[in-house]
Amino acid sequence: MIVFQSLTRKKLETLLLPLGGPRPEVRARVRAQQLFQWVYQRHVTDWDQMTDLAKELRVWLKENVEILRLKERQSHQSLDGTHKFLWDLGDSKTVESVVIPAALDSKKNFPKSGFAGLPQDERMDSERWKRLTACISSQVGCAMACKFCLTGVQGFDRHLKIQEIVAQIHELRRLAPITNIVFMGMGEPLHNIDAVIDACEILIDQFGLGFSRRKITVSTSGLVPAIYRLAKESPVCLAVSLNATTDEQRESIMPVNRSYPIHELLKACDYYSENHTKYVTFEYVLLRGINDSLEDAHRLVKLLRHRSCKVNLIPFNEHPGSEFKRPEDLQVRSFQRILLTSGMTATVRISRGRDILAACGQLRSLFGTARGSTRHRDWKDAIAPTAASLTSQTVEGSGSTISG
Numbered sequence: 001m002i003v004f005q006s007l008t009r010k011k012l013e014t015l016l017l018p019l020g021g022p023r024p025e026v027r028a029r030v031r032a033q034q035l036f037q038w039v040y041q042r043h044v045t046d047w048d049q050m051t052d053l054a055k056e057l058r059v060w061l062k063e064n065v066e067i068l069r070l071k072e073r074q075s076h077q078s079l080d081g082t083h084k085f086l087w088d089l090g091d092s093k094t095v096e097s098v099v100i101p102a103a104l105d106s107k108k109n110f111p112k113s114g115f116a117g118l119p120q121d122e123r124m125d126s127e128r129w130k131r132l133t134a135c136i137s138s139q140v141g142c143a144m145a146c147k148f149c150l151t152g153v154q155g156f157d158r159h160l161k162i163q164e165i166v167a168q169i170h171e172l173r174r175l176a177p178i179t180n181i182v183f184m185g186m187g188e189p190l191h192n193i194d195a196v197i198d199a200c201e202i203l204i205d206q207f208g209l210g211f212s213r214r215k216i217t218v219s220t221s222g223l224v225p226a227i228y229r230l231a232k233e234s235p236v237c238l239a240v241s242l243n244a245t246t247d248e249q250r251e252s253i254m255p256v257n258r259s260y261p262i263h264e265l266l267k268a269c270d271y272y273s274e275n276h277t278k279y280v281t282f283e284y285v286l287l288r289g290i291n292d293s294l295e296d297a298h299r300l301v302k303l304l305r306h307r308s309c310k311v312n313l314i315p316f317n318e319h320p321g322s323e324f325k326r327p328e329d330l331q332v333r334s335f336q337r338i339l340l341t342s343g344m345t346a347t348v349r350i351s352r353g354r355d356i357l358a359a360c361g362q363l364r365s366l367f368g369t370a371r372g373s374t375r376h377r378d379w380k381d382a383i384a385p386t387a388a389s390l391t392s393q394t395v396e397g398s399g400s401t402i403s404g
């Protein structure tokens with residue numbers, strides 16, 4: 001069986017083309033639009049209920065195509081309204097998504113049962129929400145082994161399929177009018193770039209889930225060749241997890257820096273902002289005594305001041321067994337002030353869902369693999385073909401050469 005959410009609308013058209021009829025191209029295009037609307041906008045999962053489709057097509061769909069529903073294994077409600085969902089992927093693997101609500105009227109408290117416990121009409125009322133951000137996963141585990149991240153500790157298990165990425169949003173959309181999507185859950189999205197690019201295409205398709213491209217942010221730890229590829233193949237926004245101001249410091253907490261040092265990463269970010277979106281967001285997780293000194297702040301200014309970007313400072317979210325500590329609030333404010341007084345845009349992220357381990361860097365699946373697994377090294381093999389295909393290829397518009 002083909003899984004519906006694995007198909008972009010173009011791919012669905014190609015699938016429907018051999019079904020024939022007069023003017024088959026036009027027919028396939030219209031049918032694909034209708035199907036996308038039934039599934040993604042009306043949330044209908046029974047082919048027989050799609051009443052404007054020909055009976056033969058419905059029969060063919062029943063025999064050949066299925067619609068994926070993710071089963072909710074567990075969910076947890078934070079005191080601040082953040083809600084974490086653990087999805088069963090059907091092969092004994094699980095992944096997490098988090099919904100982070102920002103209410104329009106901050107005086108409207110969440111009931112004890114939380115965001116998902118609101119009555120349906122209230123939950124689905126877009127007037128109630130300033131923002132409903134869904135943080136979704138792209139892999140089971142992660143191969144990048146960033147030292148401060150709980151998912152990194154777990155190691156890499158497998159990539160999510162296109163349909164498993166799309167279905168996270170599809171399920172959440174049934175629950176609430178999600179406004180923003182960030183690929184900041186489990187996994188390095190650019191390690192699974194083929195699936196992420198197709199999933200984004202479905203998420204922004206006007207007949208599909210219909211998100212604005214500006215409301216989708218893909219976050220990376222710094223897989224440089226894949227940043228160039230994303231710039232060429234997807235219109236979404238980019239966030240880069242920088243977290244250090246020298247290569248030595250970055251290598252000590254993010255092994256990816258050994259392959260793609262800071263100057264190469266920043267060059268790729270310049271390409272992204274110059275040729276694609278207007279700016280790149282740099283995430284900077286502040287770790288006490290590691291990268292949170294005022295000298296670090298000044299070095300960060302030097303690195304980023306002339307770039308088209310904004311900086312998001314994230315005081316570290318401690319998790320069980322972590323060797324790192326969260327800096328004092330005063331230190332965070334002093335760090336931010338240095339950035340602001342140099343004319344940069346710098347915000348401090350108020351972490352949500354810390355009490356349920358739903359905050360940044362705190363996600364992991366129920367059946368994780370252990371750190372030290374050789375799977376931590378898989379990303380180099382996975383990214384190698386991309387790097388090789390881009391090496392010594394001149395980047396359009398920048399006149400520079402990517403070293404893979």
Ligand code: SF4
Nearest residue numbers: 142144146149152187
């Ligand atoms: S921070 Fe992101 S890239 Fe690094 S290990 Fe965690 S999930 Fe992977």
